[in-house]
Amino acid sequence: MSHQSDTLHLPCGQMRGQGLGSQGTRTQPMEMMHLQQTIEKHIMQLAARHQQQDLVLGDQRHHQATGEQEALLGNLMSQLVNLLQSGTTGGLGLQPSCPSLDVRGDVGGGQGAQSAGQPDQPVHQVKDPEATFVSQHLCNRGIVTSASYWASFQDYKMYQGDKYHEDKNPLGFINLGISENKLCLDLMTERLSQSDMNFTEDVLLQYPDWSGQPFLREEVARFLTYYCKVPAQLDPENVVVLNGCSSVFSTLAMVLCDPGEALLTPTPFYGGFVFSSHLYSKVELILVHLDSEGKKVRGLVLINPQNPLGDVYSRDSLKEYLEFAKTYNLHVIIDEIYMLSVFDESITFHSILSMESLPDPNRTHVVWGTSKDFGISGFRFGVLDTHNKEVASAVSSFGYLHSVSGIAQYKLCRLLRDREWIDGVYLPTYHSRLQRAHRYITKKLKALGIPFLNRGSGLYIWINLKVYLDPCTFEEELLLCRRFLDNKLILSRGKTYMCKEAGWFRMVFADRPLRLKQAIYRFYQVLEEQKRDLRVKQLESAQRE
């Protein structure tokens, strides 16, 4: 059975264009209107062709109904603007409902500052006492940034200070919200402790090449050439190394889009890019149904394998996206950070770099890093590969503020060079552990009767808890997320992926068996609690009638 999918990854039907319809009356430049309509037409054509969602519950397939939900991203932006305009100094008490950074710095659900008990009073009720200061010294954008950061990261901060450990801290937080690969830390620690790694020389201690040390860029080019099956050897000059993929994304947004311009993206979608692209560069990510207000669209952002759905794009699907982008002179930023995390052997991952010819090579930019596939997010390492020297050069300008420690660059180079270890030891172990963890988690979900998307890649699984919400709203989704948190379990919720339908959660399973077992225990407890409360609520309601 193949779980590979050609869909546009919108289990909630976000691509059917309701958004644009309601925008028709707004005043927009004719050109923009036209572009948006054309884009939508194409997206809908693509969607129509691929739109079956194989949502798996046990052996059953459920077709999800579509709901009308708010576009969180637009809300966020307008709230930020409001904050700016009001010049408020409320600081952390005033954070907007921001998408959380659900992969590269996830927080466990992006629950905002709303306290569990008072969903309707989000503004002045914050759980974290540290988050209640009043800003007297920050400028407006400092306030907005702080608010947005805390909205996204307060759970992550809590987690950092109180991590679960079997012996030392059995009551600490278990984080299945952040997409971290904790399956092979033993292998990695062992490899990184070998004697070849502990090397220092002058060049590593001095100011670097801001594009990344040449030896590392050469190694990255060889590595990607091999694992992405590139027809011709990649040019190291096309490679830029920065401190993390979020930095790559932030800088791409800086050099491809002017402030207020936008990048297009299918949803549900990794929320961290929303944060990265906005933090410095004030670029919007807009959903494919295009409910934006006359924004100039500069590009398309894809993640393959997809996050949070776990889909792997087929070669045809990729080509269609690229052709579509070329037609409208759109840049394509494609994030392949999960490319070695495909654990279902029946699925073939196709890197965009493997194509014989790209429709628009100068507007195609590939992002990769070791955070996921090698489980070393702490290294802070991200790679851009682009045929476009101009873009590579402009992104390098930011290397001045985003470069990687020389000694870390050296270790990364040694690591990527060691194909014998990667192919002979690391990847086989990693994939078999991923498979086992996936088998475990899907078995448990099935036993609990919880629908999920059964995919064969990524570190996470997209699950549906709508039966535990009554009514099925984002407020209730948030409350459920809070309840997980109160039980020291972090999950990330659909709203932080700009999902249109309430009730979806992303659960990371790339963790060691013991911790996963403990997590599932807590998960079960919360759902039981939630069920009891729902029953009471329904009985009370019945009594009143």
Place this chain on the structure above:
Amino acid sequence: MSHQSDTLHLPCGQMRGQGLGSQGTRTQPMEMMHLQQTIEKHIMQLAARHQQQDLVLGDQRHHQATGEQEALLGNLMSQLVNLLQSGTTGGLGLQPSCPSLDVRGDVGGGQGAQSAGQPDQPVHQVKDPEATFVSQHLCNRGIVTSASYWASFQDYKMYQGDKYHEDKNPLGFINLGISENKLCLDLMTERLSQSDMNFTEDVLLQYPDWSGQPFLREEVARFLTYYCKVPAQLDPENVVVLNGCSSVFSTLAMVLCDPGEALLTPTPFYGGFVFSSHLYSKVELILVHLDSEGKKVRGLVLINPQNPLGDVYSRDSLKEYLEFAKTYNLHVIIDEIYMLSVFDESITFHSILSMESLPDPNRTHVVWGTSKDFGISGFRFGVLDTHNKEVASAVSSFGYLHSVSGIAQYKLCRLLRDREWIDGVYLPTYHSRLQRAHRYITKKLKALGIPFLNRGSGLYIWINLKVYLDPCTFEEELLLCRRFLDNKLILSRGKTYMCKEAGWFRMVFADRPLRLKQAIYRFYQVLEEQKRDLRVKQLESAQRE
């Protein structure tokens, strides 16, 4: 003999207020006018009290005449704006005359894109063929950023690809332009290779605390408490760790100033901050004579020990700056990155952290890092210490894009903890090597009859080559800089420090004896060549008359 100085570090008299005078007719909000006038009055009072420059030539003191020169910074900004407005796609062929990043990413003089032979045709004549592309794909700010970067970094790129080495590359570039401490790479390599350094554990490989790992922030707090003689132990919660001081500066500019607002700074001044503060945050650094157009001033930036002059501020001078800032509710960002690089034993460095009480602790922010004092710029490590939790928190938001590799954080922690090695081995050796290098370079300068500022701190010396310029203009300064470059010697020129008078250069001497000797040989050759050319020029001119 003490070289300590209480001056405002303006050897060229930039503080005498010519700037403001010429601004009087511009339309400015009354409030701004008033603020500027008041600030200027204060600065002038401070300046009048301290303004003697002890420029040393042999034993003679020369009082430098003041000249009227352009404010480079304003030019840069307006050129950037022009570039933006014209929407030009000339890319790298069009870079403005940008201040180079003369310390943390120096380029060796920031000579812009002008070719040596055609100073009047800077636009289309670029030396580096790589720099001639035409931008078809970047957005406006991408073009501006690229242009500004290349203007600052093209020499640095050349240097990176062609470094001098006694045996392997004796014809390569020697870089006395970038402020790097190459004196103790042997000690550092040895220390970093010891077994305690090669340690890896899970927490180092996973997503970090975006403020910096707690263990490192604790160690930094202890370290600064000890070396800055802080009355009470610093709170690790006040410490934020990012990947370099430029990142700290960039993020402070982001959270303290809205776009277009400004920070005040005495000149000549480290040009890298101009780049850092503008790259993302679009904040201007304005000179103390305030020839800006109604900018809102949010703070004051000081470097102690000063860069490029090498002055160390007295305690009284620091207090006056702080009191002045408090009066006008200005933030003070003080960069103490050279605090352990004071090699004259008669000079005492006073950290702002050593004060019993700060006039306005919530607006006082200290920056430090290991790039200079420990000569490990390649680690990418910078520290913010601020009493203001709000600022610390807002800066931490950017840690998401500016964090340091976990393994580097670990090594930094081990390094800073090893006081026995620092006090017993490293610092004594470092200071004695700095002294020797300084003795060597000043002896050579005296022999050549070249005036310089004789200070006792920093890695560089501020020298005056105006007698080699005829006429003494910034164009001729640039040509001389190019001539050094043609002879594979990189120096940074005064204009990149916003110096008002042409002819000043910063020469870094923190290098090993052999390389320094070779550099001085090249330096001598260039000056001889320059002298010959000047003589020919003068003779030709005499003949014509």
